[in-house]
Amino acid sequence: MRTGSITRTTAETDIKVSVNLDGSGVYDVNTGIGFLDHMIEQLSRHGLIDITLHVKGDLHVDEHHTVEDSAIALGQAIAQALGDKKGITRYGSTYAPMDEALARVALDISGRPILVWKARFSQPRLGTMDTEMFEHWFHSLAQAAGITLHIECLYGTNNHHIIEGIYKAFARALAQAITIDPRKADAVPSTKGILGG
Ligand SMILES: [Mn+2]
Secondary structure (H helix, E strand, C coil), X not given: CCEEEEEEECCCEEEEEEEECXXXXXXXXXXXXXXXXXXXXXXXXXXXXXXXEEEEECCCCCCHHHHHHHHHHHHHHHHHHHCCCCCECCEEEEEEEECCEEEEEEEECCCCCEEEEECCCCXXXXXXXXXXXXXXXXXXXXXXXXXXXXXXXEECCCHHHHHHXXXXXXXXXXXXXXXXXXXXXXXXXXXXXXXXX
């Protein structure tokens, strides 16, 4: 089992996270932001990654630190679980429809983090969460996990559907990319022999 566990404490947040990349989609998520919990639960369920994530953040300030730091810690746990990345498929891409919205995610667990984000929202918030923070969440996760991450909402009108489609597409693309390919189980999937920059 490929597992990772991170404890991260700053003046702004106190986080405990553990992941099992070879899980079955079991989750226990409490960030203090209900909508973000709902999205991270999608990542677990549809990515078949077990995620335990507990965050005590400075929500009396606003949700920024909690959103950002939860993504950093989760990304670090994923990177730790991937280890030297031996045998992984490395690439993943998925289209996910969510009713009238269609999301596309393509990613490469490259060690060269970048986020390309092409999604817009017509509402400033979903639940209590500022919709502008979703881009920042994925940016922070990509940085921490070392993922080249391209996210696009091709069309859609309902803001809940747009972001939920994006999380589901990300979950499925990540599930593909972390899958061990038995034909190269002992090899790092790069002609450089290393995935890290
Ligand atoms: Mn939903």
